[in-house]
Structures are given as C-alpha cells and as structure tokens.
Amino acid sequence: MEAAEHLPGPSGSEPESTATRSSPASAQSDRTPPPRSGVPILDLAREYEEVGELLATATREVFSRQNFILGAQTVEFERVAALRCGVSHAVGCASGTDALWLALTACRIGAGDAVVTTPFSFFASVSSILRAGARPILADIEPETFNLDPEAVRRGLNSAGKGGARAILAVDLYGQTADWDRLHAIRQEYSAGGPAGSSMVLIEDAAQAFGARWDGRPAGSLADVSAFSFYPTKNLGAAGDAGMVTTSSEEVAERLRMLRTHGMRKRYYHDELGACSRMDTLQAAVLLAKLRFLDEWNRRRRVLASNYGSLLERAGIAERGPYPERGVVPPKVHPKAEHIFHQYVIRVRRRDELKEFLKSQEVSSEIYYPLPLHLQQALSGLGYGRGAFPESERAAREVLALPMFPQLTPAEQETVVAAVQRFLG
Ligand SMILES: Cc1ncc(COP(=O)(O)O)c(C=O)c1O
Structure with a gap:
C-alpha cells in the first residue's frame, strides 16, 4: 500500500486518509485554501475546491431519495460510463479488486484455469486470479511502458501445460494502455489451436486508465471484459471504495449483475456463490458529478x-x-x-x-x-x-x-x- 495509489497509515499498512494536505472537512468549513509549502504528490483538497458544490448537490439528492444501494444514480452512472468506454454494459461494484474477481468469475475462469498476467502491478491484479480459484502465470514487462511484454506473454502461454491458459489479464499501468493489438493477435493464434468454440479470454485491468485510449479506442473496451477502480486517489475517484466492470457481452454482463449480488437472479434464490459487491448510490452520485x-x-x-x-x-x-x-x-x-x-x-x-x-x-x-x-x-x-x-x-x-x-x-x-x-x- 502506498501514497496516492493507496495512502498508508502510520504503520504503512492501512489506507488512512485520502487527503494529503488539508482534510476535506477543513475545506468544507473554510473555502480559503491553506498556505502551501512543498509539493504534494496528490492534493485532493484542491480537486474538492473545484467540485465541492456539485458534490454537495449530488449527494443531497441521494439522501432525499434514500435509495442507498444500486439506486438511480448507480444506474445512470453505469449508463454514462458504458457510453464513455464504448461498450454495451458497465456494472458498478464495490472496488477495483472486486471488479477483477467479478470479471474473471463472470467469464467462468476458476479452478484449474491458468491466467497469464504481470508481476509489475498492484497486488490485486494477481490476488484476484487466486481468489477466483485460478492459477496466475507471470510474464515480464517491457522496460519502456512497464506494461506486459507480448513476447513474454507468449512464453507464459507456452509454459501453461495441458489445456493451455484460459486468459490473459493485462494492466494499463500508470494510465497507459497495454499493447492490445499484439495481445489480440496472440489470443487469435492460441485460440485457433484449442477445441472448437473455445477462445482465450482477454481481461483488461483499467484501474489506472479511465479515459486512456489505444489506437483511438477507449480503455474499458480493449478486451472482452475490463475492470476499473474508483479508489479516491484514482484519476476518477469516489469518496470511498468503488469499482466497475465493462463488457459488450450480454451474457457476461448478466453474470456480473448476478455475481455482485450474492449470486441472485431472483431475490433470495442463489444460483452461485457470488459476492456482496454493489456500488453505493452515494459513490455513483460522486462519480457522475466528477465524470x-x-x-x-x-x-x-x-x-x-x-x-x-x-x-x-x-x-x-x-x-x-x-x-x-x-x-x-x-x-x-x-x-x-x-x-x-x-x-x-x-x-x-x-x-x-x-x-x-x-x-x-x-x-x-x-x-x-x-x-x-x-x-x-x-x-x-x-x-x-x-x-x-x-x-x-x-x-x-x-x-x-x-x-x-x-x-x-x-x-x-x-x-x-x-x-x-x-x-x-
Ligand atoms: C492496477 C490496479 N488494479 C487493481 C486495483 C484495485 O482497486 P481497488 O483499490 O479499488 O480495489 C488497483 C488500485 O489500486 C490498481 O491500481
């Protein structure tokens, strides 16, 4: 855990505060920014100076409707975010970490499956593969972009053994997308050898890349399914934890919605072991305003x-x-x-x-x-x-x-x- 991405507490172990300088509370009571000394890596109080009024209005509306879980603002945020990402579906959830698990599980990647990914990312990129029950195979990065090296991915796939790997999970690190042309080409190549109808799944960890593009196409649309984080320090940050999964597959989107609410399709009837990972309406209201x-x-x-x-x-x-x-x-x-x-x-x-x-x-x-x-x-x-x-x-x-x-x-x-x-x- 680390400042700006994840801000450490005094022990360096827990996120403590997302304000690196003045607290949002002080900004709320006194709109004059405090005197600045030094240069912070991130100063959310300054962002708050820009959007504070809008956030107040947006969150008041949520309180007036009292629909705090998956309310109207969540539905609207999902609609707008899907448009922004150029996909058919966006499914809000509780964090970027959950978004990765949901993405994998919605694509039916689990026990016995191998997933090739990078060792140079935030912990969740790999831990979510293990949490899904699958086996991470790591592949090295390119020294210039810090993103997955497609040739190393190829070696990782070759090492996967019987049945091959089911997926590649690539991270768009620091706000720059991975080389999705080459990753798609590799998928094509390796899927051709598999049983009819089977295709390797591409997963995009776009936690750090909302608004980034590859060859003109937005992050969130570059793989079969993409995961976002709205941790407060992200370039689009909530006022707490939140995440999102995007896809253009009707089937995957339906499974994502089922999995984020305890595996329910029909209320209190549980088809699978899902998660409790819904997007709070308050977070959606904040994200809509900031978007x-x-x-x-x-x-x-x-x-x-x-x-x-x-x-x-x-x-x-x-x-x-x-x-x-x-x-x-x-x-x-x-x-x-x-x-x-x-x-x-x-x-x-x-x-x-x-x-x-x-x-x-x-x-x-x-x-x-x-x-x-x-x-x-x-x-x-x-x-x-x-x-x-x-x-x-x-x-x-x-x-x-x-x-x-x-x-x-x-x-x-x-x-x-x-x-x-x-x-x-
Ligand atoms: C690349 C990457 N993946 C996944 C995550 C997990 O997101 P969250 O902290 O919202 O669970 C993060 C957030 O730090 C990240 O940077």
Whole structure:
C-alpha cells in the first residue's frame, strides 16, 4: 500500500486518509485554501475546491431519495460510463479488486484455469486470479511502458501445460494502455489451436486508465471484459471504495449483475456463490458529478506531463533510456497510446536516495511498486524466485512517481525538477 495509489497509515499498512494536505472537512468549513509549502504528490483538497458544490448537490439528492444501494444514480452512472468506454454494459461494484474477481468469475475462469498476467502491478491484479480459484502465470514487462511484454506473454502461454491458459489479464499501468493489438493477435493464434468454440479470454485491468485510449479506442473496451477502480486517489475517484466492470457481452454482463449480488437472479434464490459487491448510490452520485470534469482533468495531466518533459530536457537531465545512466528517463508513450498520466513515473538510478532527498526538500514522490508481485511473501506459493522477471525487478528499483494531479501548478513542477536536478548535481 502506498501514497496516492493507496495512502498508508502510520504503520504503512492501512489506507488512512485520502487527503494529503488539508482534510476535506477543513475545506468544507473554510473555502480559503491553506498556505502551501512543498509539493504534494496528490492534493485532493484542491480537486474538492473545484467540485465541492456539485458534490454537495449530488449527494443531497441521494439522501432525499434514500435509495442507498444500486439506486438511480448507480444506474445512470453505469449508463454514462458504458457510453464513455464504448461498450454495451458497465456494472458498478464495490472496488477495483472486486471488479477483477467479478470479471474473471463472470467469464467462468476458476479452478484449474491458468491466467497469464504481470508481476509489475498492484497486488490485486494477481490476488484476484487466486481468489477466483485460478492459477496466475507471470510474464515480464517491457522496460519502456512497464506494461506486459507480448513476447513474454507468449512464453507464459507456452509454459501453461495441458489445456493451455484460459486468459490473459493485462494492466494499463500508470494510465497507459497495454499493447492490445499484439495481445489480440496472440489470443487469435492460441485460440485457433484449442477445441472448437473455445477462445482465450482477454481481461483488461483499467484501474489506472479511465479515459486512456489505444489506437483511438477507449480503455474499458480493449478486451472482452475490463475492470476499473474508483479508489479516491484514482484519476476518477469516489469518496470511498468503488469499482466497475465493462463488457459488450450480454451474457457476461448478466453474470456480473448476478455475481455482485450474492449470486441472485431472483431475490433470495442463489444460483452461485457470488459476492456482496454493489456500488453505493452515494459513490455513483460522486462519480457522475466528477465524470463531467474527467476529460478536462486528463487533458491537464497530459499538459503537465509534457511540461515535465520540457523541464527535464531544459535541466539537461533527461535521457532516452530505456534504462537510466546519469540522469532520469521520462515516461515513454507508445505511438498508438493516448496516455492519461494517472502517474508520471521516471526511471532513475539511486532512486531511494533521490526519494529521500526530495522529501528533505518537501517534494513528495512515491514508488509504484517497490517489490514485484512474484517476490511478495503472500505470493511465494507461486514458486517464482528472485531473477525470474528481470525487467520487473529492475523497474521496481528504478521507478519514481513525481507529483501529478490536474491542479498541480507549473511553478510546483519547476520546484520538483529543480530539486531532482540538485540531487543529480
Ligand atoms: C492496477 C490496479 N488494479 C487493481 C486495483 C484495485 O482497486 P481497488 O483499490 O479499488 O480495489 C488497483 C488500485 O489500486 C490498481 O491500481
């Protein structure tokens, strides 16, 4: 768990607060923003300054109807979100983690099935496969985009053994989609060898990528089924936990709705062991209100990313990469991808020292992710050792996310880059 993606409590173990600077309560009672010192990695209080009034109106409407679970705003959010993602169905649920489990289970992926995925992601990308009863097979990432390397996916599929793998679960990390052209081509190739009618399932973990695009098509429409997180620090964030699954399959959507309400189709008749994972109406109201701003917020993120690029160039510390030498490697955008910079992640040597130095200069930064999933204690049962995924392990040593949120100012970006430059000498 980590700041901005998941904000740690004092012990670093539990999410504590999603406000990194002033609390929403203080912003509510006093609209004057507090004096700012340093640069936060994310400042939700500033977002609240933009949307606070709208959120108040939106949530009041929910209270006036008193329909708190899967109410009218949830239905409306699902309608609008499906349109935005270019799919027929969006199904709201309780979290991004649940969305992944729902996606897998709705596609009937479970006991005995192998799923190829990445070791360089948030824990839920792999834990949800295990929770569905399936077996994760990990494949390494590309050093430039940090997304799954299709050639490594191919090797993972070849290693799956009898029956092959049932699915590929690819993550659109940091707000940039995976290479969905090559993943679809691989699916085509491997499905052709299987029994008639069987087809490998593609699952998209779009938790960090609402509004991103691949070859003009939106995240959420790039696989058979896609999972989103609306954890408060996401680029579209709820006021608590929430998630969503999108698909254009009528059958999968029907199963998703059944599974999110205890496996019920008919009230109190349970066809399968589902989950209690509905989207609160209050969360849907918040998300609906914020969705109106999302294009503009994503646009600002892209402008800020481009500004960081220019500042790093001008400071003489930008390098081409893929690996850093004496400077920093700014994020690379695939020509087919429209990155929304949920995170702005550089690669740098002596990363931990830089992070400490930035902290001493009151500049926040974060590491997504310091330990690849195959080396996590909880996943030691997968049987992968150190050295199994060199790109992921190297990325885990070199990545550093710099402050990035739509309300970040160019002056703050200058402060950040000047501090990085001072560190690098
Ligand atoms: C890539 C990825 N997958 C899944 C999740 C899980 O989402 P949630 O925290 O809403 O359960 C997250 C959220 O951090 C994520 O970043």
